[in-house]
Amino acid sequence: xxxxxxAMRNVRRNVHRTVxxxxxxxxxxxxxTVALAWLTGVFGTLTNTMASFGGHARxxxxxxxxxxxxxxxxxxxxxxxxxxxxxxxxxxVRAAYPRIVTGVTLTKGDEIGDQFGLAVGAPxxxxxxxxxxxxxxxxGTMFTGADGETVLGRTVAEAIHAQVxxxxxxxxxxxxxxxxPVKAKVVGIASGGNQLVDNGIFLPLEPLRWMAxxxxxxxxxxxxxxxxxxxxxxxxxxxxxxxxxxxxVQAWDEQPSTAGIVAMIGVVNSIISSIxxxxxALGVWNTMMMSVMxxxxxxxxxxxxxxxxxxxxxxxxxxxxxxxAIGGAVGVALGCIPAYxxxxxxxxxxxxxxxxxxxxxxxxxxxxxTVGVVxxxxxxxxxxxxxxxxxxxxxxxxxxxxxxxxxx
Amino acid sequence: xxxxxxxxxxxxxxxxxxxGLPQIAVAGExxxxxxxxLLSYVDKNMTFATRTATIKMTVVSPQRTRTFVMQTxxxxxxESAIEYLDPARDKGTKMLRRxxxxxxxxxxxxxxxxxxxxxxxxxxxxxDLSYEDMMGAAQLRDKxxxxxxxxxxxxxxLCWRVEMIAKxxxxxxxxxxxxxxxxxxxxxSQELYAVSGMLLKVWDMSDIRTYDGGRQFPAKMVIIxxxxxxxxxxxxxxxxxxxxxxxxxxxSQRWLERH
Numbered sequence: 001x002x003x004x005x006x007a008m009r010n011v012r013r014n015v016h017r018t019v020x021x022x023x024x025x026x027x028x029x030x031x032x033t034v035a036l037a038w039l040t041g042v043f044g045t046l047t048n049t050m051a052s053f054g055g056h057a058r059x060x061x062x063x064x065x066x067x068x069x070x071x072x073x074x075x076x077x078x079x080x081x082x083x084x085x086x087x088x089x090x091x092x093v094r095a096a097y098p099r100i101v102t103g104v105t106l107t108k109g110d111e112i113g114d115q116f117g118l119a120v121g122a123p124x125x126x127x128x129x130x131x132x133x134x135x136x137x138x139x140g141t142m143f144t145g146a147d148g149e150t151v152l153g154r155t156v157a158e159a160i161h162a163q164v165x166x167x168x169x170x171x172x173x174x175x176x177x178x179x180x181p182v183k184a185k186v187v188g189i190a191s192g193g194n195q196l197v198d199n200g201i202f203l204p205l206e207p208l209r210w211m212a213x214x215x216x217x218x219x220x221x222x223x224x225x226x227x228x229x230x231x232x233x234x235x236x237x238x239x240x241x242x243x244x245x246x247x248x249v250q251a252w253d254e255q256p257s258t259a260g261i262v263a264m265i266g267v268v269n270s271i272i273s274s275i276x277x278x279x280x281a282l283g284v285w286n287t288m289m290m291s292v293m294x295x296x297x298x299x300x301x302x303x304x305x306x307x308x309x310x311x312x313x314x315x316x317x318x319x320x321x322x323x324x325a326i327g328g329a330v331g332v333a334l335g336c337i338p339a340y341x342x343x344x345x346x347x348x349x350x351x352x353x354x355x356x357x358x359x360x361x362x363x364x365x366x367x368x369x370t371v372g373v374v375x376x377x378x379x380x381x382x383x384x385x386x387x388x389x390x391x392x393x394x395x396x397x398x399x400x401x402x403x404x405x406x407x408x
Numbered sequence: 409x410x411x412x413x414x415x416x417x418x419x420x421x422x423x424x425x426x427x428g429l430p431q432i433a434v435a436g437e438x439x440x441x442x443x444x445x446l447l448s449y450v451d452k453n454m455t456f457a458t459r460t461a462t463i464k465m466t467v468v469s470p471q472r473t474r475t476f477v478m479q480t481x482x483x484x485x486x487e488s489a490i491e492y493l494d495p496a497r498d499k500g501t502k503m504l505r506r507x508x509x510x511x512x513x514x515x516x517x518x519x520x521x522x523x524x525x526x527x528x529x530x531x532x533x534x535x536d537l538s539y540e541d542m543m544g545a546a547q548l549r550d551k552x553x554x555x556x557x558x559x560x561x562x563x564x565x566l567c568w569r570v571e572m573i574a575k576x577x578x579x580x581x582x583x584x585x586x587x588x589x590x591x592x593x594x595x596x597s598q599e600l601y602a603v604s605g606m607l608l609k610v611w612d613m614s615d616i617r618t619y620d621g622g623r624q625f626p627a628k629m630v631i632i633x634x635x636x637x638x639x640x641x642x643x644x645x646x647x648x649x650x651x652x653x654x655x656x657x658x659x660s661q662r663w664l665e666r667h
Contacts, residue, residue, distance in 0.1 A: 074471050107521070169517050176469055176534030178498075183517035210516075213497070 003311060007318040014291070018323055021287040024388075025327030026334065028280030029381035033335025034367070035272055036377055038342060041368035043265045048228065049362070050261065051252040052130050053196050055097075055222030057234040058250050059083065064219060065248040068256065071102055073175040073212045073219060077247065080218035086243040092225045092234055097126040098218030100208040104172040104182075106201060108160045115159045119170050119182075119201040121208025122222075127151075130224060133190055136197050140164035140188035143204065150184035153200040154191040155351075162186050170201060174213035182207045193351070193363035228252055277384050284388025288320055292392045299396050300404020309397040316393035317386065324385030328378045335377060342367035443554035443570055449593035450586075451547040453624045458483050461648040462493075467535045470638040476533055477646075487659045488543040498533065502664050505543040513664040520664055529580060536609065536633035536641040540580050548572065551579050562587035562597050563612065581608065592616045592624040607634050619650055 011018050060068070063075035077083060080098035087096040100121040107115070124143050127133040133151060134142045143149050150170075152162060162168055163186065170182045182203065190197050209215065225234050231251035238249040253262045292299070299312065307315070346366035441449075459482040467474045477494040492501040500515035510523045529538045548554075552572035560569045567587035574582045583601035588594070594616050600609040613626035629643040657663050 074469070169514075169519055169521070171521065174534060175471065176467065176474065177531050178534035179512070179514075179530075181514045181517045181519070181521070183519065 003315050004318060007315055007322060010291070010295075010315075010319050011322055014294075017287050017291060021284055021320070021323045022327030022330075024280050024283030024287070025324045025381050025384055026331035028276055028283075028384050029328040029331030029377050030335035031280075031331075032273065032276050032377040032380050033332050033369075033374065034339045034342070035276060036269075036373045037335075037339035037367040037369045039265075039269055039272065040370065040373055041343065041346075041366045043269070044368055045362055045365065047253075047258075047262065047265070049194060049196060050258045051228035051231065052132070054252055054255055054258065055130075055220075056225050056228050056231040056252050057223040057238060058252070058255060059087070059221040059223065059238060059244055059247050060219065062246070062248050065250075071219065073100075073102060073173065073214065076100075076175065076212070076214045076217040076219050077221060078215075078217050080221055081216050083221050083243060086241065087221065087223050087238065090234075090237045090241060092230055092237060093223055094226060095125070095129065095224040097123050097130070097222045097224075098205060098220075099126065099222055100205065100212055100214070100219050102172050102208065102212060102219070104170040104201060104211075106156060106160055107169050107171065108162050108166055115156065117156050117199060117201045119172060119203055119208060119211075121203045121205045121211075123205050126222065127202060130222070131197075133192075133197070133202065136190040136192040137188045138191045140186070142188055144187060148184050148207070149187045149204070151188040151190055151200075151202040152186055153198040153202075154189055155195075155198040156201055157186070157189045162189075164189060170203070170211070172208075172211045174211070176213070178213075180211045180213065182211045198351070273380060277380055277387065280381075280384040281387035284320060284324070284385055285391060288316065288389045288392040289395070291319075292316070292396045295396075296399060296404050299399050300401045303399065303404065304401035312397040312399075313393040316396055317389050320385040320389030320393075321382060324382050328381030328384075331381060332374055332378050336369060336374065339367050339369045339373070343369050440556055440559070441568070443556050444549065446556065446568055446570055446588055446593065447547075447549040447552070447554055447572075450588060450595055451549050453593055454595075455485060455547055456482060456650050458652050458654050459648065459650050460652050460654070462646040464644045464646055465533070465535060465537075466642045466644075467533065468638075468640045468642075469534070469636075474534075481654055481658050483654055483659060485544070485546045489658055489663065490543065492533075503532075503539070503543065504659065504661070504664050505539070506659060510539060510543070511661060511664055520661060531633065531636075536631040536636065536639055537643075538580070541631070548584075551575060552584065559590070560587060563614070565596050566590045567596060577603070589616070594624050594626055596626075609633050619648070621650075623650060625650075 059077065061075050061077055064072060067075070077098070084096040084098055087093050102119055104117060104119040105115065106117055124145065127143065137151070138154065143151065150168065152168070157163070160168065166186050168184060168186060170184065172180055172182070174180045184203060184207065190200070190202070192198060205218070209217065223234050223238065225231070231253060235249045235251040235254065238244045252258055303312065343366055346364050348364045351363045459480075461480045463478050463480055465476040465478065467476070474495070476492060476498065479491045479493060481489040486505070486507045488505045490503045492498040500513070502513040504511045508524070510528060512521050512523055514521060523539065528540045531537065532539045532542050552574055554570050554572040557569045557571050560567055567589055570586045570588055572584040572586065581600040582603040583605070585599045585601075586595040587597040589596050594613055596613050596616075598611040599607055600611060602608050610632045612630045613628070614630075615627040616624050617627050619625055625645075625648065627645045627648075631641045631643070633639060
């Protein structure tokens with residue numbers, strides 16, 4: 001209690017220094033609040049898109065998984081509809097969709113063009129309930145359920161000069177490698193601001209099954225729970241089910257295409273947070289170090305009067321934490337203002353940047369301000385104080401009373 | 409001395425004459441033909457002015473076996489046409505090749521698609537044969553420089569082993585090694601290589617039959633694409649007629665769209 005009172009007194013004793021220290025923490029926490037909200041928003045959207053597109057969990061054959069980058073249609077799941085029905089019986093599974101993704105050449109005329117793309121064949125329910133393609137339609141409509149319909153991503157449609165109402169031919173391959181065409185009428189053009197939608201050639205499942213010549217097969221089975229956090233649980237349930245014992249089951253963040261991105265997100269978050277904490281800690285260290293040097297004689301007297309080394313450390317750390325708590329609280333509050341603005345208005349990166357990112361980043365990105373973000377920013381502000389006061393506190397504790405009292 | 413001088417002069421003067429003769433040597437008791445002669449024999453058998461054939465093509469892959477029946481028409485080296493008769497999925501599909509250009513009539517989408525470039529070298533109907541393999545009938549002698557490297561027994565048949573190097577980099581198979589039947593002059597086995605030296609395909613021919621004019625032609629071919637795993641394609645000539653009169657329309661886009 002005495003140490004706490006001493007710490008409070010020190011806080012009030014040099015207001016300029018206290019304000020300077022608090023200002024450093026304030027700046028740091030404000031910056032952390034904005035940065036963390038931004039990263040949460042951007043990466044959250046990215047991972048949500050990946051989990052929506054790739055399923056919270058996914059089933060495929062072992063042979064397909066081994067050569068997935070080649071998308072070998074011959075290694076498809078047979079009787080995928082039966083597998084979907086089996087998956088729906090598992091607790092936690094809310095939806096299961098067989099899907100085919102395969103490379104095609106898209107043309108509007110007679111000559112096979114240079115426009116290659118990935119054709120996606122899935123039940124209409126997947127497009128409406130999981131991909132939410134309806135909200136991305138910028139021209140025309142979603143699938144109406146009639147035969148021979150397609151929705152094209154805006155980039156693809158522009159590349160072949162296709163408009164709503166045009167008939168296109170997607171020339172792909174059967175599972176044996178024979179050319180197989182699908183003719184479809186463009187009913188809608190979609191722009192989701194990311195490559196997955198803008199480069200997409202979306203078709204109902206049956207035409208692509210015919211193209212691939214796989215009867216009731218599919219290259220993958222996508223499984224969805226309530227949200228993407230259930231991915232690993234769903235994957236574990238599927239692995240334990242005999243119906244899937246010969247197949248490969250992956251949670252969304254275990255899939256090769258997403259696992260690397262998820263790991264990268266963690267690294268980027270840590271690096272950015274660490275840099276901000278470190279820079280702000282330097283400021284705190286500077287002012288606290290000044291405090292120790294100014295109070296050398298006083299510390300010596302207190303040490304001579306019985307203040308222990310740990311007590312000296314606690315004295316400075318508590319002083320630092322107190323200042324950081326005030327600075328952090330104000331910093332978080334101030335940081336919430338631009339973070340909220342970014343959450344509401346976002347930033348338009350432009351289609352070019354979004355499409356060249358290599359991952360399904362949205363062209364218009366938004367921050368996401370959550371209680372977790374605010375708490376994390378505040379706690380990291382306190383960390384700033386802890387890191388910044390650690391060395392000065394140790395230095396103060398190392399002062400010998402005799403030397404301190406001798407100094408001027 | 410004069411006699412010796414005259415004899416030496418005769419021997420010396422005969423050397424250029426012998427050297428100028430075609431390279432006919434003797435291997436055992438059979439005279440080795442020149443590579444050029446062999447290729448001209450092969451071309452005489454394998455190329456044609458016109459031809460129609462009904463072909464059964466069986467494509468074996470690790471997953472399944474598919475059988476196609478097709479009617480083919482050929483005229484010269486660069487014009488050919490194919491119509492698929494079976495299975496139902498592919499019935500009515502037509503292909504037309506004229507020179508370096510190829511078109512396909514795809515009944516499922518009722519559309520003619522032009523195919524060019526690298527697609528000509530893709531497996532036709534997922535088989536081990538490319539469109540170019542199936543629809544081309546070029547003279548080997550025009551495309552390759554060859555040399556006879558010996559006599560070998562291949563698939564139980566006494567053959568000449570001939571190595572061929574393409575004269576032109578645009579040829580699909582820059583190197584070929586052929587085993588040419590010494591009697592029928594049919595390349596009963598061929599190894600087709602990429603420019604890197606990688607073996608791309610092995611093409612065996614058997615059931616050699618004699619047609620009008622003494623032409624020898626294989627009624628069965630087995631092709632294995634070495635870049636694929638566990639696949640093979642067998643072609644059986646159900647019927648074949650050479651020198652048949654073909655309508656001009658057969659090699660036109662009108663024929664493609666006629667159904």
